[in-house]
Amino acid sequence: MSREAHGRISHFWRNLNWFARLGLLVWMASGAAWAATFPASSAFHPLNRGGLALVETTDQANKTGDNDATNENNIVGASVTPIYYYTDGTDLFLRFRIDSDPTGTGQQKIKGNSYGIEFDTDGVKSTYEYYLKITGGTSGAEGIFLFKNTSHSNSAIDKPSDEPDSPALRTYSLVTSGTGQTYRITQADSSVNNNTDYFLDFAIPLQDFFDESGLTLDSPMRLYGGTAPSGGILQSSGGDLVGPDSLTEGFSDPILVSGQTASTGVIKFVAALDGTGDVTQFDPGDTVFVRVDDSDQNSSSSSVQTVSISITSSHGDTIQKNLSETGNDTGIFTASLATSLAAANTGDSTLQVPASGTVTATYLDEADANFTLNQPRNDTAAVGGGADGVVEIDPSVVPGASANITVTDADLNANTGVAESVDITVTNSATNEFEIVTLTETGANTGIFVAALPTVQGTTAGTNDDGSINAKKGDTLVASYLDQLRADGGSSTLTDDASVVAPVVEITKTVTPSTAKPGETVVYKITFSNTGNATAHDVAISDSVPSTLTYKSGTIRTGLTEPASTTKTDTSGDDGAEFDSGTKKVSHTFGALAATESAVLVFQATVNEGTASGDTVANIASASYESPDGTARGPNDSTPVNLTVGQVAAVSVTPETAAKNGTAGGTVDYPATVTNNGNGSDTFVEPSDRLDGEDLPGHGQRR
Incomplete structure (x- = not known):
């Protein structure tokens, strides 16, 4: 039977309501004319044995006394197929290749032989359950007969000659053409033994076969064929058996009633809906994918079919799931299923699973390649207990710099073939501004996710979730990550803090005395303090000596405490201090200045002669420095300090x-x-x- 025909009859019969079925059966039993529509030769399926095309030979093991004479009792097929099977979903057809024309003479429609098929429908190869034959001879003996075989004598076990029950379950007249046609004789495409061969085809209503056997289109069966002399049972003596004189060795490979070759189904957890990958473990909350391979469920090559499975978690939740074929004529079926970490709840479409448990998918294989019926096929996947995740943010961050964030959590590595991502939240606890930050896996299958969040110097909250966060010295940035599956099976929000740090170098300046006459010397003292919470680097102090004063050579002194006890030279490049006579600038580079640390710079200058009494000489000093991240800051200026020029009496x-x-x-x-x-x-x-x-x-x- 073609797969399309199988699909049509399956859909037709299974979707009739019981009233329609009852009416159809009453009509069939009432004696209404039945006629088979015989198919083209190309529609028939050859039978296989041992995975190879079934053939008829004279030297097979355990075969004795076969009649291989060149007549209509001889089935041929050493190099061509001897027996075929087909159903269009309405009728069941059998075909024999015969060594000569079986057409009868006179009152005989078929010459006085029987051509029959024995059906194994229970999987026990040493017996058969049904026998369907077409018999020629006298008008009273001719016909098509369906028998059942329930009684097996010890001597008949494994023998094709085992007599079926009597009388026949169903009997059909031989009608060769027109209304009610039940058989057909046509010239074959072969000439074994130098004779033209013939096909003998006959049919019965498929529903009759279903009614008597209890089978369906998806039921498996094996076939054994041959001829019998004088309308009897199949036997090697006087008949011709297609195979050994043993049912066990001679039955064909299993096929379904639909004509599909029975295959062994396989079920497994996979990584995607296309059926790729092989998954042995997943975590609660993951979407799981299941695949079934069973080609005998591909009943139509032009449409997508479905199969059903059950999925059960180790704590008792069960879901029935339909899997759809991945495409026309693939025989591969897949489905996806959501999971969650929760107690069993059989009333929803989500599979509840326990941490560190298991999940088993089960597919009931109606018939496998060995004719084993209704076998459960299983695959089991472990449910992860979860891995404890960790979130980390830089311990400190300078406003204007980026805060580096890392999440490490193996649970997030759901697909080992791609780099995945995870979202976390970063909040400024001082202003409540927050940012949603997407972290990206450092590579496929690492479980480590990173991102950098830019900060902006700001004393108030910025716009939420705009890609950067405002921060100032003393603020705290809190990174929050929801670890949905911990090692104990629970969930937890994990946090880590970053202190917002910044050096702030403040500078003050004094002059002693505050009033000086021309010719007198004054002392300038510059005090610079790091009032921030981070070390200032490359601290540089500069002071331009006013034009009405003259720097006093060799008076630069420095120190971390009062008094400034370290004398410096005026020369550039030797000790960090210098006086540039061209610019009249005193400068000194101190290097690093820790948070809360202070230092002083002292130098002297003389009031120039001729400077008017009462003049005010203003002077400022400046400090520049770098943050720990290398950001240049400053210059910061001191408040101007004023020197009053005193009067000289002369x-x-x-x-x-x-x-x-x-x-x-x-x-x-x-x-x-x-x-x-x-x-x-x-x-x-x-x-x-x-x-x-x-x-x-x-x-x-x-x-």
Whole structure:
């Protein structure tokens, strides 16, 4: 039978309601005319034995007395197929290749022989259960007969000649053409023994066979064929057996009633719906895939078929699942199934599984290649107990840098052939801003997932889930990962923290004394402190000496504490300190400055002569540095420090030296010039002089 025909009759009969079935059977039993529609030769299926095409020879083991004469009692097939089988879903057809024309003469429709098939339907090869034959001869003996065989004498065990029960279950008249045709004789495509060979085809209604045998289209059976003299039972004496004179050795390979070759089904857990891979373990929550291979369930080459299985977890949850063929005419059936870690619940479509348990998929193979019936085929997969995952984030992160995140969890490595991903959440606990971060597996089958989350310097929350997170010194970033399957079978949210760290170098400056006169020297002290929570690297201090002051050579001193006790040179490149006379800049590179650590830089300068009294000389110092991640920061400037220029008193008196004459009691004027040579205004003081020990009063005026 073609697979298409099998599919049509299966669909037709199985979908009739019982009223329709009853009506059909009543119609068939009422004697209405039945006629088979005989198929083309190409539709018949040759039978196999031992995996090879069944042949008819004269020298097979245990075969004696076969009639191999060149007549209609001789079945031929040493080099061609001797026996065929076919069903179109409506009728059951058998075909014999005969050495000469079996057409009868006179009242005989077929010459006086029987051509029959014995059916093994219970899998016991030493007996047969049904016998279907076409018999020629006189008009009263001719016909097609279906027998049942239930009584087996010891002498008849394993013998084709075992007599069936009497009378026949069903009898059909021989009608060679037109309405009610039941058999057909046609010229064959061979000429064994130099004679033209003939095909003898005959049929019975398939439903009659089902009704008497209880079989279905999917039932397995074996066939044994031959001829019998004078309308009797198959036997080697006077007949021609197609095979050894032993049922055990002579039965064909199993086929289904549909005509499909019986195959042994296989079920297994696989990695994908296309049926690829082989899975021996999965974790709760995974989607599992099941595959069944059974070519005899591929009843139609032009449509997708289904099979049913059951899947049971070790704690008792069971689901019945239909598997669909992966395509037309593949004989491979697959399905997917969701799982969860939970107590058994047989009322839903999810398979509940226990941690560290097992799951068994079972397929009932109606018939295998060895004619073993209704065999359960199983495959078992272990349910993982889970692996304890770990989430890690950099212990510290500098604003503006990226926080590196790692999740290690073997449970997430569901597909060993690709790099997978997992989402976690990172929250700034100070602002509650959060980001969903996707971590990607470092490679196929590693179970290690990584990502980097950019941070942005910010004192307030940024936009949630925008790809970066605002952070400032002192904040804490919390990475949270939901480990859905722990080693104990439970779940847990795992966290790890990152401290937001940043160096902050603050700088102050003083000048001593705060007032100085031209020519006097002042001391500038620069104090710089790391008030952040991370080490500042490559700390550099610079101070430009004001134009009204002159740096005092060799006065640079440094230290971590007061007083600055380390003297530095003015030369560049030898000890980190220098004075650049071109730019009038004092500078020093300190290297690293730990959090909360401070240092000082001291140098001296002299107020230039001529600097106006009361002038204010402003000066600032700057600090630049790097964060631990290499980010340049600064310059940070100090608050300006002011130096007031003091007044210098410098008055000179120059008297006139010319001789003066006077009279007794008279007044003689001695002119003198008083000059202010200082850097500020002085209060005018009347000059005085002494002459011969006497004080001489004076008076004067500004000019």
